[in-house]
Amino acid sequence: MNPLAELAHLNLDPDAKTQVAAVVQTLLEQAQRDAETLRTQEAELQAKNAEIQAKDLKIQALTLELAHIKRMRYGVKSEALAPLQRDVFEETWHTDLSAIEAEIEQLADDQSGATIVKPKRPRAGRQPLPDHLPRIEHRHEPGRCTCGQCGKDLVKIGEDITEQLDVEPAKFFVHRHIRPQYACRHCETVTAAPIPPAVIDGGLAAVGLLAWVLIGKYVDHLPLYRLEQIAAREQVSLSRSTLADWVGRVGVALQPLADRLAWHLLQGNTLHADETPVAQLDPGSGKTRKAYLWAYRSNDLQPGPRIIVFDYQPGRSGAHARQFLGVWQGHLLVDDYGGYKALFAGGDQAACIELGCWSHVRRKFFDLHQANGSPMALAALERIGTLYAIEATGRDLDCEARKQLRAAQSRPALEALHDWLVKTRVQTANGGASAKAIDYALKRWPALVRYAETGHLPIDNNVVENDIRPIALGKKNWLFVGSERAGRRAAGIQTLLGTARLNGLDPAAWLKDTLAKLPVWPNSRIDELLPLAPDFIETLKQK
Structure with missing residues (x-):
């Protein structure tokens, strides 16, 4: 309805119509301005609401990230549902308490003429010292063999034995090889025993010293300058350039063994895979660039040797994984990194079939629960905990029995968990940490449930993460890699030493023995030198 048009039909004099028309026009203009103001305010309100919602989501994400960082920095790394928070100053407290007790004892001893009864220190049950350690006996006899009161001879009635653990620092010694030379006067020839073969011909270092250097660098993660300082304390001069030369030459000698381990690893049909960033020196720029150490691990739920193989690559592209695996076919357990996706193209018909890691799924909900005590996250953790409880029950079963257990218990639990996730997701707002945690599980669901269809596939990727963790921690010491070749x-070298640890071998003892045998060992029997379990080595010998 147009008020001005209706005004023309009214029976008013011209002046009144003009005045009324002016008032109506003013009111219409004011109403239009008010409507525009209202629309503007509504738009601003919607924008502010959207901004507030975005900020709420960002605050939630930052709170979650902060809680995760605090847990990693100050708390235990375990993802137990209700862990006891470890105090970062616990070690200092124990040290200070012991120092205070010692100072009190010293003050008590200094009080001359006073009889002070020292309280008996509480002692926890001490573990017995290992039997394989050599014992050095120290016998403490009384100053005399007669009684101090009556003068009669003392009779031995028993012994009080206590043991203390001691250690010697690196002990250097010299092997002197003496080769007598014998001459035949008739033939005019000289005969001498041949020079013992060595990994480094004519080198200064014996196999024990070479093993000490490699264990220090790659197991204890000590830079060579620290090994140089350790030797200097024993008045032994070992320059860094000499140590570096030994490491380079021994690394070349050991590489065929590492390559052979990689071959054995790829004979299995299930692998774990993970990667960790490593700083690599960028010559000329004075800076470092990011490279990656890829790790591939055998499946502990299947018979065969335990093997961990490391592959150093200049980047994180999925092409590096494809290059390492080659024509390998089987189940590959990985996280959600996109570089692996090309390997899984084709689903169950692909050469590589994806396995999801339940530990990564659990971690999303654990961080959420740690950040804000989410009841939804707690419920998810309890349901996932049921899956792990079933795995713990079947840990010592064979593959067929474990398959039956999973069919009877794991698969129904997984179906119930999936239904619960779907229903919960419908009631959860988009964009928040809760929605992301649920979406992560639902997006990877086909890969996550594959393990329950068999008895030999693992539930998570924890074993390879545990194997790669010492290197991730050790790089805080050596900071960066000097080159791609390094x-x-x-x-x-990490492949060999890591595999030795997995098979219960002492890496130092295995390395020393192998370096002694390697110079004259036939290549046709190279498998016998690998750091694998003795029973598997015997199997290889029979072949």
Whole structure:
């Protein structure tokens, strides 16, 4: 309805119509301005609401990230549902308490003429010292063999034995090889025993010293300058350039063993895979660039040797994984990194079939619960905990029995968990940490449930993460890799030493023995030198 048009039909004099028309026009203009103001305010309100919602989501994400960082920095790394928070100053407190007790004892001893009864220190049950350690006996006899009161001879009635643990620092010694030379006067020839073969011909270092250097660098993560300082304390001069030369030459000698381990690893049909960033020196720029140490691990739920293989690459592209795996076919357990996705193209018909890691799924909900005590996250953790409880029950079963257990218990639990996630997601707002945690599980669901269809597939990727963790921590000592060649050499040596640990071998003892045998060992029997379990080595010998 147009008020001005209706005004023309009214029976008013012209002046009154003009005045009324002016008032109506003013009111219409005011109403239009008010409507525009209202629309503007509504738009601003919607924008502010959207901004507030975005900020709320950002605050939630930052709170979650902060809680995760605090847990990693100050708390235990375990993802138990209700862990006891470890105090960062616990070690200092124990040290200070012991120092205070010692000072009190000293003050008590200094009080001359006073009889002070020292309280008996509480002692926890001490573990017995290992039987394989050599014992050095110290016998403490009384100053005399007669009684101090009556003068009669003392009779031995028993012994009080206490043991203390001691250690010697690196002990250097010299092997002197003496080769007598014998002459035949008739033939005019000289005969002498041949020079013992060595990994480094004519080198200064014996196999024990070479093993000490490699264990220090790649197991204890000590830079060579620290090993140089340790030797200097024993008045032994070992320059860094000499140590570096030994590491380079031994690395080349050991590389065929690492390559052979990689071959054995790829004979299995299930692998774990993970990667960790490593700083690599960028010559000329004075800076470092990011490279990656890829790790591939055998499946503990299947028979066969336990093997960990490291592959150093200049980047994180999925092409590096494809290059390492080659024509390998089987189940590959990985996280949600996109570089692996090309390997899984084709789903169950692909050469590589994806396995999801339940530990990563659980971590999303654990961080959420730690950040804000989310009841939804707690419920998810309890449901996932049921899956792990079933795995703990079947840990010592064979593959067929474990398959039956999973069919009877794991698969129904997984179906119930999926239904619960779907229903919960409908009631959860988009964009928040809760929605992201649920979406992460639902997006990877086909890969996450594959393990329950068999008895040999693992539920998570924890074993390879545990194997790669010492290197991730150790790089805080050596800071960066000097070159790509150095990275590949480190990967080969870490492959051998890491596999030795997995098979219950002492890496130092295995390395020393192998370096002694390697110079004259036939290549056709190279498998016998690998750091694998003795029973598997015997199997290889029979083949």
